[in-house]
Amino acid sequence: MRYRRPGLDLLSHALLLLSIAMFLFPVWMALTAATHTRAELYTGIAPLWFGGEGIDNFIAVLRDPVGRLGVSVSQLLFNSLVMALGIAVGKIVIAILAAYAVVFFRFRGRMLCFWAIFVTLMLPVEVRIMPTYQVVSDLGLLNSYAGLILPLIASATATFLFRQFYLTVPPELLEAARVDGAGPWKFLCDILLPLSKTNVAALFVIMFLYGWNQYLWPLMITTDTAYTTAVVSLKQMATGGDNLVPWQTVMATALLALLPPVAVIVTMQRYFVKGLVDSEK
Amino acid sequence: MATLTLDALNKRYPNGNAALLGIDLSVEDGEMIVIVGPSGCGKSTLLRCLAGLETISEGELKIDGERVNEREPAERDIAMVFQNYALYPHMSVAENMAYALKNRGVPKPAREAKVRETARVLGLEALLDRRPRQLSGGQRQRVAMGRAIVREPKVFLFDEPLSNLDAALRVQMRLEIRRLQKRLGTTAIYVTHDQVEAMTLADRLVVMNAGRVEQIGTPMTLYQRPATRFVAGFIGSPAMNFLPLEQGAAGWRLPGGACLELEGFEGRPSSLGVRPEHLRESDAETALFDVRVELIEPLGADTLAYCRLDGTATPLVVRLDGARQLDEGERLRLDAGIDRLHLFDAEGRRLERRSLDHGRAPLLPLSASL
Amino acid sequence: MTTFQRHRFTPWLLLAPQLVVIAVFFFWPASQALYQSLYVQDPFGLSATFAGLDNFIQVLVDPEYRRALGVTVVFSASVALLALSVALLLAVLADRVVKGARGYRTLLVWPYAVAPAVAGVLWMFLFDPTLGVLSAMLGTLGVDWNHRLDGGQALALVIIASVWKQVSYNFVFFLAGLQAIPKSLLEAAAIDAAGPWKRFWTITFPLLSPTTFFLLVMNTTYAFFDTFGTIDATTGGGPGGATRTLIYKVFEDGFVGYDLGASAAQSVILMLLVGALTLVQFRYIERKVHY
Numbered sequence: 001m002r003y004r005r006p007g008l009d010l011l012s013h014a015l016l017l018l019s020i021a022m023f024l025f026p027v028w029m030a031l032t033a034a035t036h037t038r039a040e041l042y043t044g045i046a047p048l049w050f051g052g053e054g055i056d057n058f059i060a061v062l063r064d065p066v067g068r069l070g071v072s073v074s075q076l077l078f079n080s081l082v083m084a085l086g087i088a089v090g091k092i093v094i095a096i097l098a099a100y101a102v103v104f105f106r107f108r109g110r111m112l113c114f115w116a117i118f119v120t121l122m123l124p125v126e127v128r129i130m131p132t133y134q135v136v137s138d139l140g141l142l143n144s145y146a147g148l149i150l151p152l153i154a155s156a157t158a159t160f161l162f163r164q165f166y167l168t169v170p171p172e173l174l175e176a177a178r179v180d181g182a183g184p185w186k187f188l189c190d191i192l193l194p195l196s197k198t199n200v201a202a203l204f205v206i207m208f209l210y211g212w213n214q215y216l217w218p219l220m221i222t223t224d225t226a227y228t229t230a231v232v233s234l235k236q237m238a239t240g241g242d243n244l245v246p247w248q249t250v251m252a253t254a255l256l257a258l259l260p261p262v263a264v265i266v267t268m269q270r271y272f273v274k275g276l277v278d279s280e281k
Numbered sequence: 282m283a284t285l286t287l288d289a290l291n292k293r294y295p296n297g298n299a300a301l302l303g304i305d306l307s308v309e310d311g312e313m314i315v316i317v318g319p320s321g322c323g324k325s326t327l328l329r330c331l332a333g334l335e336t337i338s339e340g341e342l343k344i345d346g347e348r349v350n351e352r353e354p355a356e357r358d359i360a361m362v363f364q365n366y367a368l369y370p371h372m373s374v375a376e377n378m379a380y381a382l383k384n385r386g387v388p389k390p391a392r393e394a395k396v397r398e399t400a401r402v403l404g405l406e407a408l409l410d411r412r413p414r415q416l417s418g419g420q421r422q423r424v425a426m427g428r429a430i431v432r433e434p435k436v437f438l439f440d441e442p443l444s445n446l447d448a449a450l451r452v453q454m455r456l457e458i459r460r461l462q463k464r465l466g467t468t469a470i471y472v473t474h475d476q477v478e479a480m481t482l483a484d485r486l487v488v489m490n491a492g493r494v495e496q497i498g499t500p501m502t503l504y505q506r507p508a509t510r511f512v513a514g515f516i517g518s519p520a521m522n523f524l525p526l527e528q529g530a531a532g533w534r535l536p537g538g539a540c541l542e543l544e545g546f547e548g549r550p551s552s553l554g555v556r557p558e559h560l561r562e563s564d565a566e567t568a569l570f571d572v573r574v575e576l577i578e579p580l581g582a583d584t585l586a587y588c589r590l591d592g593t594a595t596p597l598v599v600r601l602d603g604a605r606q607l608d609e610g611e612r613l614r615l616d617a618g619i620d621r622l623h624l625f626d627a628e629g630r631r632l633e634r635r636s637l638d639h640g641r642a643p644l645l646p647l648s649a650s651l
Numbered sequence: 652m653t654t655f656q657r658h659r660f661t662p663w664l665l666l667a668p669q670l671v672v673i674a675v676f677f678f679w680p681a682s683q684a685l686y687q688s689l690y691v692q693d694p695f696g697l698s699a700t701f702a703g704l705d706n707f708i709q710v711l712v713d714p715e716y717r718r719a720l721g722v723t724v725v726f727s728a729s730v731a732l733l734a735l736s737v738a739l740l741l742a743v744l745a746d747r748v749v750k751g752a753r754g755y756r757t758l759l760v761w762p763y764a765v766a767p768a769v770a771g772v773l774w775m776f777l778f779d780p781t782l783g784v785l786s787a788m789l790g791t792l793g794v795d796w797n798h799r800l801d802g803g804q805a806l807a808l809v810i811i812a813s814v815w816k817q818v819s820y821n822f823v824f825f826l827a828g829l830q831a832i833p834k835s836l837l838e839a840a841a842i843d844a845a846g847p848w849k850r851f852w853t854i855t856f857p858l859l860s861p862t863t864f865f866l867l868v869m870n871t872t873y874a875f876f877d878t879f880g881t882i883d884a885t886t887g888g889g890p891g892g893a894t895r896t897l898i899y900k901v902f903e904d905g906f907v908g909y910d911l912g913a914s915a916a917q918s919v920i921l922m923l924l925v926g927a928l929t930l931v932q933f934r935y936i937e938r939k940v941h942y
Contacts, residue, residue, distance in 0.1 A: 012744040013751075019741055020758045023815065026773040029784060033776065045787040046776065098669035105662035106654045113666055120677045121929060126876040126898050127921045130905035130914050131683035132676060139675075154676035159669060172367035174654075175334050180381035180428075181355030184655050190380070194371040213766035215880030220906060231766040235884040238772055247776060254769050261764035269757055273823055336656070353657070 027255070034058065034252040041247050057252040066249060069225050069233055073253050076230040079148075080212055080257070083229055086149035087211030088204050095158035095203075096196070100188055102159075103166040104174065117156040125152060126216055133220055143224040152210075152217060158203055165199050166192070201271040205264055212261045230257035283345045283358075283435035283468050284310050285331070290340035292326055292492075300326040302492045304340070311466045313459070315483035317473055318515070323492040324472045325440060331470060332361050332438050344435055355384070360429035361438040365445060366421045368413040374424050375400075375409040378431045399431040402461070419450045426458070430465065437462065437469040443478065455481060476516055480504070488512045510629035513554050519585060519598050521554045521623070537590035539569055546624060546632045554623035557585065557600040563616035570615040572597055577607050588613065684922070687915035706916035715892065716900065716917070723896040726810060727874035733814045734870055735863065738821030743851070745822075746829040756826060763819040767812075768880035774812040775885045778804075798886065802893025805886045809894050812885065813878045820873075821866050828862035829855065868928055875925070897921060 029046060036051030061073040069076075102114050125132060132151050141147030169192070177187045193200075218229045225233075230253065237250045265272055285308035292301035300323050308314050316324045329335040331342065333354035342350050349357050360381075368377050375396050382392045400406045403423050413421055422442060429437055439458070443451045459482055462469050473479055479486055480500040488495040488503065488511070496508040500516075507513035513521045526533045532542040533550065543550060560570070572588035581603055588597045591612065599615055601607070624632040655661070688706050690699040710716050745755045762770070777785045778798060786796040798805040832855060840850045879898050882888060888895035888903065895903070901921065905914030 009748055012748045016741065016744050016748070016755050019737075020755070023759065023762055023818075026770075026777055026815070029777055030773055041782060044782070046779070046782045046784050048784070094668045094672065097665040101662035101665035104654050105658065105665075106656050107659060107662045110662070113670065116678075117669060117673065120673050123677075123681065123922055123925060124872070124876050126879060126901075127918055127925055128677070128680045128684050129902065130911065130918060131680035131687065133906070134683065135676065135680050150672060151676040154672045156669070156673065170365065170367065172363045172365055173369065175329075175332075175354075176361070176363060176367035176369070176428075177380075178334065179332060179354045179359065179361045181384035182380075184658055184661050186384065191369055191371075209764050213764075213768075213880070215766065215768045215883065216902065219883070231768050231880065234768055234772045238775065238884070239887075244781075245779075247779070247782070250772060251776065254772050258765045258769050261766070262761045265761055265764040266757060269760060273756070273760070273827070 027258075030251040030255055033247050034255060036248055038244070038246050038248055042244060046247075053248070057248050058256065061249055061252050061256070066233075066253070067237060067246065069228070069236060071225050071228070073230065073233075073256055075226065076228060076233050076253075077256060077260070079145075079227055080229040080231065081260070082145050083148045083214065083218065084208045084211035084260075086145060087152050087214075088207035090149060090153045091158045091207050092200060092203055094153060095156070095162045096188075096193070096200075098156075098159045099162035099166055100192065103163055104184070104187075117159055120154060120156045121160060124155065129216060129220065136221055142221050143227050145227070147221050148218055148227065148229075149211075152214065158207065161203060162196070162199065165196060169195065198271060198274065201268065202274050205268045205272040208264055209261045284308060284343075285436060285468060285470070286341075286343040286346070287331075288341040288343070290327070290330065290342065291338045292323075292330055292335060293338045300492055301330065304494055306487060306494070306497065308468055308470070311468055313462055313469045313471060313482060313484045314487060315471045315473060315479045315485075316487045316489060317476060317479035318489035318495075320474060322489040324474075324489050327489070328361075328438055328440055328470060328472045331436070332359055333357050355381075358435045359438055360432050360434040360436075361440065362425045362429050362442040364441040366413075366425040366442075368421060368424055368428070370413050373410050373412060374405060374416070374427075377413070377424060378428045381428070381432050395431050396427075399427050402430070403427045418446055419454065422446060422450075422454055426461070430461070433467075435468065437467055437471075439469065439471040439473075441473050442471075444473070444475070451478075458482065476518065480516070486516075488515060490515075506631070507623065508631050510552065510554065510625040510631075513623055513625070513631075517556055517558075519557050519600070521556050522560075522597050523625075524553045524555075524590075524595060524597075526550050526553055526624075535569070535590070536593045536595040537571060538592075539571075541569075543624070545634050548626045548630075548632050550624040550632055551627040552625050554625060555617050555621060557598040558583075559617045559621040560597075560599040560615045561617065562601070562605075563614050565614075565616060568614040568616040570597060570613075572599070572613050572615060574607055574609055574611045574613060577609060579603065586613070681922070684915045684918045687911050688919045691912050702912065706912040707920070710913055710916045710920065718892060719895050719897050719900045722806070722892075722894065723875065726806065726813075726878075726894070726896055727871055729810045730813045730817065730874040730878070731867060731870035733810070734817040734821055735866060737814065738818045738866075739825050739859075739863075741818070742822050742825030742829055743855075745826055752826065752830075756823065759822050760819045762816050763823075765816055766880060767816060767877050768884040770812045770816040771809065771881035771883075771885040774808060774815065778808055798890075800890055802890055805890055805894050809878065809882050809885055812881050813874065816881075817870060817873055821870070824862050824866055825859065828859050832858050868931060872925065872928060875921075 029048075032047050032050055033041060034057050035053045035055075036047060037053060040047070040051055063072060063074070065072050098117060102110060102117070136142060136147045136151060139147075141150070173191060174187060177191050182190060213231060214229070215231055218227075218232045222228045222232070234250060234254055234257065237253060238245055285306075287304050287306040290301055290304040291299070293299045304327060306314070316327060318324045326335060330337050333349070333352060333356075337350050341348055344357060344359075369380065372380065375393075378396045378399060379392045382395060387395075396409070397406070400409055403426060405420075405423055405427055408416060408420060408424070413424070416424065422445075425442065442458070443454050446454060455478055458471075471482055483500050485497060486500050486503050487497050490511050496503055496512045503512055503516050507516060510523065514523070524535050526535065526541070528534075529540060532540045534540050535553065541553075571591040573591055574586050574588050576587040578585040578587070583600050583603050584605060584607060586599045586601060586607055588599060589595060590597055597615075599613070626632055687699075689702060689704075691702040691705065692699045741759060745752045745759075748755075765773075777783050778796060780786055780797040780799065783796075789796045796804055798808045836854055836858070837850055840854045845853060875896070876898055878896070879902070882894050882896065882899055886894045888899045897917065898921065901914055901917045904910045904917065
C-alpha cells in the first residue's frame with residue numbers, strides 16, 4: 001500500500017529524467033564533437049548539435065594510425081578486449097577451482113590456503129604497483145599480453161565470491177551425488193558448474209569491466225604502443241604537446257572505448273546487479 | 282537384496298563428542314527397519330554412517346557379509362532418499378533418475394528403459410521432462426524415490442523422507458513406500474522422528490536415545506512390552522502416564538495415597554506406567570486412580586481428558602470413548618487391567634513379572650485409604 | 652557439511668593455479684615492497700643499504716607527502732559524500748515511482764561501466780578553457796575557469812568526473828536496499844501518523860544504514876585507487892600538486908622519480924590504510940552473513 005500523491009510522483013519522474021539527462025550530457029557532447037572537424041570545433045565553444053563529418057572520424061581512427069601513437073584504435077580496442085577477456089576468464093577459471101578446493105575438501109593446510117587467498121583481497125594492485133612492475137619486468141613480461149593480464153588475476157575477489165556461493169549450495173546435493181557415484185571432478189562439472197551459471201555470468205560482467213577499464217597497470221608496463229589499451233591511449237591523444245588538442249579524435253576514441261563495457265552492462269544488467277548486490281552482502 | 286550387519290558401531294567426532302555408542306543390529310534380507318528417536322539421538326548419523334557419508338570410528342559394517350567401512354558411498358550399492366529430496370535443480374526428472382546409472386556406465390538405451398519403467402511404477406511418466414522446481418512437494422518426493430529405485434540397489438536408506446509433506450500426503454506416501462518396498466523386496470533402513478510412521482512402516486523398530494539403542498523389536502513388542510521407560514514414553518500417543526512409587530507400610534504408595542501390593546517382580550520398582558488408552562472408568566471400590574478432569578480434548582472417536590490425581594498435582598491423561606460426555610472439574614474413578622501396568626526401576630529398566638500363575642493376583646490394588 | 656575427505660592430492664591440484672598466481676604476483680611483490688621500504692637504494696639500483704625506518708620517517712616528514720595526504724582526504728571525502736547523497740536521492744525517487752524503477756536503473760547504471768580515465772576525458776572536454784561548454788557557461792557567470800592553472804578548479808574537475816561515474820554504483824545498492832525494506836514497516840509508521848519526511852529519516856534511513864556504511868567504505872577505496880585514471884588523464888596531479896593524491900605520489904616517486912625506497916614506504920603505509928579499511932568492511936560483512 002502506498003500513499004499516492006500524483007503531484008509528488010510527477011515531480012519524482014521529472015527529477016529522475018533530469019538527472020538522466022545530466023548523466024548523459026558528457027556523452028552527448030562527446031558524440032557531437034566527434035562529428036566535427038577540428039577546425040570547426042575551434043571556431044568557438046563546443047557545438048551542441050552534430051556536425052557534417054558523420055561517422056568519418058570514427059572510421060578514420062579505426063583505420064589509420066592515430067597521431068603520435070602510431071597505431072590505430074582498432075588495435076587499441078583489440079588489446080583492451082584481450083586484456084579484459086583474459087582477466088575475466090582467467091579469474092573465473094582460477095576462482096572456480098580454488099573455491100571448490102577450499103569449500104568441498106578437507107585437507108591439511110586448508111585454512112592456511114584460505115587465509116593466503118583472503119589476504120590478497122586487502123591490497124589492490126595499485127598499492128603494490130612498483131614491486132609488481134619489477135617482478136613482471138624480471139620475468140620479461142613487459143609489453144606482452146601475459147604481463148597485462150596475470151598480475152591483475154592475482155587478487156582473490158572472484159575466489160571469495162565463489163566460496164560464498166558454494167557455501168549456499170545444500171550439502172545434500174553433494175551427498176546425493178556421492179551416493180550416485182560422482183567423484184570430485186564429476187560433481188564439479190555435472191552439478192556445481194551448471195548451478196553456478198548465473199554467478200559466472202555476473203562475475204564475468206564485473207571482471208570484464210574491471211579489466212577493460214584498467215589504467216595504471218597497462219600505462220606502466222606498455223611502453224610499446226602496440227600493446228597499449230584504448231583507455232590508456234586517451235591521455236596521450238589529449239595532451240598533444242603544443243598543438244591544439246584534436247578533440248574530435250579524442251572524443252571518437254573515448255566513445256569507442258566506453259561502448260563495449262557499456263554494451264556489456266546494459267545487455268547483462270540483470271546478472272550484473274545480482275552479482276554486485278549478492279556478492280557484497 | 283542384501284543383509285546388513287552392524288557390529289559395535291561407534292562414531293566419535295574429532296572434537297571428542299560421541300554420536301553413536303556401540304550399535305549392534307542385524308538386518309534380514311528384504312526387511313524394513315525403522316530407526317526412531319528424538320532429534321539429536323544419533324539416528325541420522327547412524328544412517329549417514331551406513332551410507333558412507335560419515336566415517337565409522339569403531340566397529341564393523343557389513344553388507345552381505347562384506348566389510349564396507351572404508352568404501353565410498355557409491356561403492357556400497359546403496360540408494361538414499363533425503364529429507365529435502367536433494368534433487369539436482371538443473372536436471373530434468375529423467376536426468377535426475379538417470380544420473381547414477383550414467384555414472385556407472387550403463388549405456389544410454391538401457392538407462393532410458395529403466396528410467397521409463399520406474400517412472401511408470403511411480404506414475405511419473407508425464408513429468409519426466411520437468412525440472413524439480415516445476416514439481417509439487419509430493420511429486421518431488423516421488424522423483425526422489427524414483428531416483429533411488431531405478432538403481433536397484435542392495436539397500437534403501439530413507440532420511441525422514443516424508444517430513445516436508447503435509448499430513449494427508451504423508452499418509453498416502455507412507456502407504457506407497459511400504460507397498461513399493463514389499464513389492465521390490467529390497468532391504469530398507471528408514472529414519473524418522475514420527476512414531477506413527479515408525480509403527481506403520483516397520484518390520485522391526487529400533488528406538489534410539491542419546492547415541493544408544495534402547496530397544497529393537499516389532500512395533501507391537503515395543504508397544505506392549507517396552508524395555509525401558511524411554512521406549513514406553515516414546516512409543517504410543519498420547520504418551521504413557523508415569524507415576525512415581527514410594528515404599529510405604531502397606532505396600533507401594535502412589536501420589537494421592539492409593540497403595541499397591543506388588544509381588545513377583547524382579548528388582549525394586551520406582552515408577553508405574555499406564556497408557557491413556559488402557560485406563561477405564563470403574564465403579565469398583567478398588568479402582569486405582571481418583572482423578573479430577575482439568576481439560577477435555579474431544580477428537581471425535583475418542584476424547585482425551587487431562588486430569589490430575591485427586592488432591593495432588595500429578596497429571597494423568599486418559600483416553601475415553603468419544604460418546605462419553607465429560608465436564609471439566611468432573612471426578613472420575615479409573616482403573617486398568619493388571620497386565621496393562623508397566624513397572625520400571627530407578628534406572629528406567631522394565632521390571633518383568635516372574636510368573637503369572639501364583640495363588641493370588643500379583644498386583645493387588647487396595648482402596649485409597651490413608 | 653560433507654566433503655571429499657579421501658582425496659589428498661586433488662585439492663592441491665585445484666588450488667595450484669590460484670596459489671602460483673598470488674605467490675608470484677602478490678606475495679613476492681608485497682614482500683619486495685616491505686623489503687625495499689627498509690632499504691635505501693642508489694639511483695642505479697646497484698646497491699642497497701639497510702635504513703630501518705628512515706624511509707618512513709622521511710616520507711612522513713615530507714611536506715609534499717602531507718600535502719598529498721590532505722588532497723586525498725578532501726578529494727575522497729567530497730567524492731564519497733557527493734556520490735552517496737546524489738545516489739540516495741535518485742534511489743529514493745526511483746523507489747517511489749514503482750513503475751519504471753527498472754527502466755530508470757538501466758538508464759542510470761551505465762556510467763559504472765565507463766573507465767575512470769574516460770570519465771575524466773569526457774569532463775575535461777566540457778570544462779576545456781577554450782571550447783568547453785561548461786567553462787563558457789561559467790565564464791558568463793563571471794567565473795574564469797582554467798583547471799590547468801587553478802588548483803581548486805582542477806580538484807573540482809576530478810571530483811565531478813569521479814562522482815559522475817560512482818553515483819551509478821551507489822544507486823544500484825541503495826535501490827536494492829530500499830526495495831528490501833518491508834513495506835509493512837512503512838505502513839506501520841504511516842498508521843503511527845509519521846509523515847513521508849519523518850518516515851524516511853526514522854524508518855528508511857536507519858534500515859539503510861548497513862548499505863550506507865558498506866558504500867562509504869567502497870567509495871573511499873574507489874576514491875583512493877580507482878580514480879588514478881581520472882586524475883592522470885585530466886590533470887596529471889597538477890597544477891602544482893593540487894590533485895596529487897597518495898596513490899598518485901606513489902606512482903610519481905617510484906615510476907617517474909625512481910625513488911624506490913620512498914615509493915615502497917608509501918606503498919606500505921597505503922597497505923596498512925587499506926588493510927584497516929578492508930578489515931572494517933569484513934567485520935561488517937561477517938556480521939551479516941552466517942555460515
